[in-house]
């Protein structure tokens with residue numbers, strides 16, 4: 001066991017909280033930097049939206065959260081907890097609903113943070129604006145932060161864990177003709193309530209949970225909702241159970257008279273296009289001289305989505321993988337990071353880690369998986385099992401029923 005390290009954790013969402021707990025258990029000294037005035041990250045519902053509904057204007061004030069008011073989890077409550085701190089069934093303010101509302105997840109995170117004494121480790125209203133290697137051997141980390149929008153400070157840490165989330169910067173669909181299309185556009189990041197869609201004809205692009213949820217939300221008051229999906233073999237069809245919603249293929253192009261033309265031949269005179277097309281990874285504060293970069297939504301190179309081989313174990317990322325049991329996955333990642341910061345020589349050599357990353361990329365390519373799916377786990381059990389094995393832990397049984405074994 002090495003002496004306790006000074007560790008900076010960036011963000012107090014699920015990832016930052018799980019990481020803080022794991023590091024605290026190992027006796028490290030931790031500061032959790034959180035730019036908002038409360039913990040919870042994504043699960044903190046924020047009724048405000050950004051000034052640019054597509055998120056393109058670089059001078060806009062950024063709102064972190066993307067939750068809409070009606071959101072319930074898309075995973076059953078058994079998968080919304082950590083393996084050693086489960087999401088409660090119905091008691092003390094917990095509903096017992098199979099898919100709890102977002103307020104309940106926030107309550108869970110607050111309970112988790114109080115129970116393990118994490119709240120006092122968080123520096124609220126403190127935004128990290130720069131993270132950079134410093135020191136005579138370049139082996140320490142400078143963190144520059146701004147407290148309450150005005151007080152700048154610089155501090156040195158032994159290690160940094162990046163937990164800043166990845167559901168804030170919109171990823172947009174490219175649509176031929178969009179520059180001249182006269183309607184309104186919005187990304188789901190800025191969707192909160194259905195009211196602005198009253199009596200409108202809306203095209204919703206996407207096929208993830210947000211696209212489905214939001215379509216259901218707005219079709220109550222919109223005139224028509226047309227869902228556009230990328231998956232092949234989609235036929236124009238009326239959506240069952242909704243009387244004013246249709247499923248289409250991809251958009252072919254849009255015209256200056258307001259028409260949206262779908263590849264399936266349908267033409268719709270639409271008022272609004274709503275992009276439910278996901279998000280970009282984004283680390284505006286991180287300066288690594290190109291050692292870690294984001295290219296087409298691939299953060300890399302990262303060994304097991306967590307450690308840049310050249311900077312391991314002192315720089316790490318928790319919370320990047322998606323399409324998995326997110327809380328369980330984050331809990332394991334956090335423990336593994338803490339484990340590697342506490343011991344010595346647990347990770348393979350830099351060369352071996354780099355080769356592992358290359359091999360992972362090669363396999364993705366061979367299977368025809370696009371680069372922007374690098375951190376997508378496709379609901380497979382493999383990564384979680386690998387992490388659990390590194391830690392000598394068993395995965396809970398509920399998770400095995402939910403995720404696929406290949």
Ligand SMILES: Cc1cc2nc3c(=O)[nH]c(=O)nc-3n(C[C@H](O)[C@H](O)[C@H](O)COP(=O)(O)OP(=O)(O)OC[C@H]3O[C@@H](n4cnc5c(N)ncnc54)[C@H](O)[C@@H]3O)c2cc1C
Nearest residue numbers: 011013014015035041042073074127128164165167319326
């Ligand atoms: C609409 C929507 C629905 C979802 N539904 C589910 C679901 O049903 N089930 C599920 O398991 N997951 C769901 N997710 C995924 C969700 O993102 C994860 O559950 C989880 O919130 C990820 O936590 P995180 O800590 O990695 O990121 P976040 O929750 O985004 O937290 C990041 C934190 O970092 C802070 N931060 C960022 N930058 C800085 C900085 N420079 N300085 C200081 N602080 C900073 C932010 O303020 C924030 O508090 C959903 C996501 C979205 C967007």
Ligand SMILES: *[C@@H]1O[C@H](CO)[C@@H](O)[C@H](O)[C@H]1NC(C)=O
Nearest residue numbers: 138139140158311312313314
């Ligand atoms: C990681 O941090 C420790 C403690 O500051 C330091 O001794 C070590 O050299 C660092 N490792 C790297 C690869 O920079």
